[in-house]
Amino acid sequence: MEIRNCKKCGKIYQYDGTHKICLECRRKEEEDFEKVKEFLRNNPNSSIKKVSEETGVEKKIILEFIKDERLIAGDIELEVTLKCERCGREIKHGKYCEKCIADMKKEIDEISSKKENDDKNQRKKRENMHVRDRLQNN
Numbered sequence: 001m002e003i004r005n006c007k008k009c010g011k012i013y014q015y016d017g018t019h020k021i022c023l024e025c026r027r028k029e030e031e032d033f034e035k036v037k038e039f040l041r042n043n044p045n046s047s048i049k050k051v052s053e054e055t056g057v058e059k060k061i062i063l064e065f066i067k068d069e070r071l072i073a074g075d076i077e078l079e080v081t082l083k084c085e086r087c088g089r090e091i092k093h094g095k096y097c098e099k100c101i102a103d104m105k106k107e108i109d110e111i112s113s114k115k116e117n118d119d120k121n122q123r124k125k126r127e128n129m130h131v132r133d134r135l136q137n138n
Helices: 023-042 048-055 059-067 098-137
Strands: 002-005 012-015
Touching: 023 048, 023 059, 048 059
Parallel strands: none
Antiparallel strands: 002 012
């Protein structure tokens, strides 16, 4: 395991391959999420400002929950517009719009398919080389 600095508090922690923040900050983040979720359950369609004031959770953190798709913007009245990080279209949650997600999946599939074809061609070349070597040795 590697050692990293927490992106939130700066403390050193043992990186587990998934989380970019330390265990203490993850616990705090989870507590904040539960506060926001509970508040929205009882007060749907509240503004981010109101949610932040009532729960004590920073607006920036609430927006992170929306970007990470832990909250859906339909439950919160947004004072800001979320934009797709790839094309700039307006979105309600996450980091990318549906079109960009589909485009990226297509690009990944194309790359994977090309790699598979390249691997097959390499194997075929190696097999042909072995056959040619055997024929030359006879």
